[in-house]
Amino acid sequence: MLVSKVYVAGIGATKIDEHWEKGIRDLMAESSLDALRDAGIDKKEIEAIFVGNMSSGYLQGQEHLGSLLATWLGVPGVAANKVEAACGSGGAAVHNAFLAVKSGVYDCVLVVGVEKLTDAITSDATDALIMAEDQEYVAFTGASFVALNALVYKAYLKKYQAKQEDIALFAVHDHKYAANNPLAQYPRPVTLEEVLKSPMVADPIRLLESAPLGDGSAALVLCSEKKLKELGNRDVLIELAGSSISTEIFSVHDRTDLTSISATVKASRKAYQMAGVEPKDIDVLEVHDAFTVLGVIHLEDLGFAERGTGWKLLKEGQLEKDGKISTNTMGGLKARGHPVGATGVYQVCDVAKQLRGEAGKNQVDGAEVGLAENVGGVGGTVVVNVLKRVR
């Protein structure tokens, strides 16, 4: 066995939507076949499958997604298992696949992120999402996932005397870019006024400051240097150059500071180091803005802004495609959509799209290095994946 570099050989994804006609297995199979086609790899060459998913057990009554997908893809016999880290499941699956190739155990693996929320009514989906938190002492109190993030929002506004209208701009930003992404759930712009007048979900978080509920699946084919040679020359080549996971104290009441997530700081520093890059080298960024304020906090924790100033990057236009740090250029969680356990894989697909120069109207000129930050719970898990165009 040898330590190999890890390459993104193929990407694929379904549109994020309310997929009434497709089950969770159909969505997984669709994105998988899409990624295999893109990689130009026969499915029989896949040695292992990692499925990122959070709530299939609760929402579909279906666990054991690894083996299910293997059969549904027509490759029984392959190594396959589900990876779960709440909303960070997709990123965690990418990380596990990265380790599998990096270690030399496998040369060709498939990563699939999937979530299907519309099989349930909204309150059941709300139940499923709070399972990311402490069931016995947090969910017990009637806390919804939005409510916990609302406490973080309040803490941020108070500590930094920030204004909600500045932070809510994140939603406007995401929608602007989703408008040009055919796979986005809400491909249309919204105004700041619409965001600030939308219904209150948990004060101060309004509906349009929250990622929507939707279904979707994204997939990646990762391969080793050895496999890459077999596949022959490619015009463009993307390396998964760094991949790291970190955990933060599980529940917000146990944390000293609600306005920073130490797991983002730790995971990103490790991933930067692995990839040999610094924040200033990142051309395209995907942050896990499940709620606007979290997007702002992530910008700070990733090293792009001083504490309490992340919202200024938004206001100054630095997150635009021609800005200093082009962020959520395919619509982010707010408007591309947030099919929970699939999000981390969508993010990596979208970063790869940018680095390959295939982002259409949202293309960031000359993008060479990209970072995807995927978060589970209220920061209980953070996964950071760094991609580089090497050719």
Next chain:
Amino acid sequence: MAYMRSVPRAWRERKIKYQLLGGKCRDCGKSFYPYRQVCPACGSTNVEQVKLPERGVIEHFTVVRTPPTEFKEYAPYVLALVRLEDGTRVLAQVTDVEPDEVYEGMEVEVVFRKYREQGPDGIIEYGIKFRPVR
């Protein structure tokens, strides 16, 4: 419903939830709720179980308007991070007050209340909520 019906679970949690039992780390001094064997701040196992004070101040709060299924009938309700007199932070509902009357810095005290039912045939779960000090 999200919460699986379980009598043993509610039974074993009763002391900590009913009596507000926390932990205090003898090494770093951190106090926390609920009680557990290992300090969440420093990782020490030198932790004693303590009865936490019954008064505190609301640090941050929100109003839950789109609740999980089993709390549907109670919405809107106030959920708060309360800092107890000894500095321990507890997450709980605030009761006996209208949501628009709650403010950061409000002094509150512990009260024993119903939280949720484990379905129509399941047991009823109780715990600590906070109410304004009168």
